[in-house]
Amino acid sequence: MSASGYLREAPRRYRLEGAACKGCGAIHFPPRAVCDRCGGRDFEARELSGEGELLAYTIIRHPPKGFEGQAPYAIGIVQLKEGVRVLAQITDCDPAELREGAKVEAVMRRIREDGGFIEYGYKFRPA
Amino acid sequence: MLRANVPIGIEGFGAYLPKHRIRLRDLPLAQGAVPQDFEKAICGPDEDAITMAKEAVERALRMAGVGKAGIGAILCGTTSNPYSGKPIGSVLSKALGIEGPILAADINFSGKSCSEAFLLCAGLVGSGMASRAIAAGSDSIPWGPWNEGAIYSSCGAAAFVLGRDGGSSIASLEGSSTWVMDALDTWALRGSAQRRNSGRFAERAMVQCVTSSVEALLRELGLGPGDFDHVILPQSDPRSASGLAKRLGFKPEQMEAGLVLPKLGNVEALSGMLGLVAVLDVAKPSERILVATFGNGAGSDSFSLLVKDAIEERERGDFLNQLSRKGYVDYAGYSRLLLGVSVSRA
Known part of the structure; x- marks a missing residue:
């Protein structure tokens, strides 16, 4: 990822x-150009609560480049309070003890180092 | 003594402690040399000074309940910025959504960087340059065989929202004092992780700086050691705080609530300020708090706070909760975390 692309995404990351x-009030994450509910093109930035529920997850034991130091780790689909679903890494937990339906909260963590800079972004941890 | 033109108060405070802990007795080189029941915090594989600072600042802002409007400065004290050419302060401003016309900067290099950030923020608010300022501190110091002197070094973050003293502040800043002295007590050369120490002379610099700073503060405020309900003194090792307390006339019970070294280790840039968070978590209205910090080769800051009634209205206890939210790793797990190799949990 380029530094400029990373910084453009920083507010959501x-x-x-x-x-x-x-x-229509629909909330989109990540932000999009056209609302898929009403076709509207007018949006306002909305910071999401970060509180949600783990819908499904899987454990990564053979990680891709840049994630070697974190394996084994879980990635999962989180349904946020606002109704949005987010795919993210689950941190601060023993992946073997995770359960679907667990309450989770968003945190900003290191994702990986690539392109000469550190990428930070959202992950979720058990609440 | 450094004193602002207008009264300054703390409106909110917060801390972040990583979940991982190691008992010092599990470090092979530490066996027999350290109290056996001490433990310290360690960063997870995806944590660093930036991620921890962000969490601490969020918690402080949540407690202050003042939103992000009016924040004119965010200063972060650290000795372990993961970048050598980019400040944590600007990352925090972006992460908090307050980028723009604010002063964002890092205060580097010493064990009192966080209290330096605190006093600078007090100055900015006191001078009217900012209506609110955030003073943060975050550190992540690894210990290894290359760095035996830093066996207590630990990880964590703290943050304070400062504003003009009014109805919303939970503690008033009564006054501050600082004593600076160039000393080669403990130091590190640029590019080297190794801390060098001048042995017994290191302790002499700390005693001279801290006693000078605290005695000047007490003199200016017209207070004595018995006027404080809580006292936080530098706690880089088990002897330093108790030795200083004895010399300055403070009793062990005054030190109790703010002594975080046995449970957390020494979070370099903010060890004293984490002690302040621990005290504010349990302090009662009208109690008086003395904080004295020390940075190797940097001197000592001290200040006095008077706790206000509004503290009872805040939701507290987060620091104590985080102290108990922990999972132990053994030396193998610790080594893997340090080296960035995965910690097997299978």
Whole structure:
């Protein structure tokens, strides 16, 4: 990833900033250009709560490049309070003890070092 | 004595402690040389000074309940910024969504970097340059055979929201004092992880700086050692705090609530300020707190706080909760975390 691309995404990576459609109120994460509910193109930035429920997960034991130091780790689909679903790494836990339906909360963590800089982004941990 | 033109108060505070802990007795070189029941915090594989600072600041802002408007500065004290050419302060401003016309900077290099950030923020608010300022501290110091002197070195972060003293502040800053002295007590050369120490002379510098700073503060405020309910003194090792307390006339019970070394280790840039978080977590209105910090080769800061009634209205106990939210690793697990190799949990 380029440094400029990373910084463009920083608001959503660092603080889960989504977009709320001004026409119908639908919340999108990540933000998008056109609302898939009403076709509106007018949005306002909306910081999401980061509170959610783990819907499903899997454990990565053979990680891709850049994630070697973290394996084994879990990635999962989290349903946020706002209704948005997010795919993210689950941290601060023993993956073997995770359960679907567990309450989780968003945190900003190191994702990996690539391109000469450190990528930070959201992960979830058991609440 | 350093004193602002207008009264300054703490509006919120917070800390972040990593989940991982190691008992010092499990470190092979430490066996027999350290108290057997001491433990310290260790960063997870995806944590560093930036991620910890962000969590501490969020907690402080949540407690302050003042939102992000009006924050004119965010200063972070650290000795372990993962970048050598990019400040933590600017990352925090982006992460908090307050980028723009604010002063964001790091205070580096010493064990009192966080208290330096605190006093600078007090100065910014006191001078009217900022209506609110955030003073943070975050450190992640690894210990290894290359760095035996840092056996107590630990990880964590703390943050304080400072504003003009009013109805919303939970503690008033009564005054501060600082004593600086160039000393080669403990130091590290640029590019080297190894800490060098001048042995017994290191302790002499600490005693001289801290006693000078604290005595000047007490003199200026017209207070004596018995006027404080809680006292936080430098706690880089088990002897330093008790030795200083004895010399300055403080009793062990005054030190109790702010002594975090046995449970957390020495979180270099903010060890004293984490002690302040621990005290504010349990302090009662009208109690008086003395904080004295020390940084090797940097001197000592001290300040006095008076706890206000508003502290009872805040939801507290987060620090104590985090102290108990922990999981132990053994030396093998610790080594893997240090080297960035996966910690097997299978």
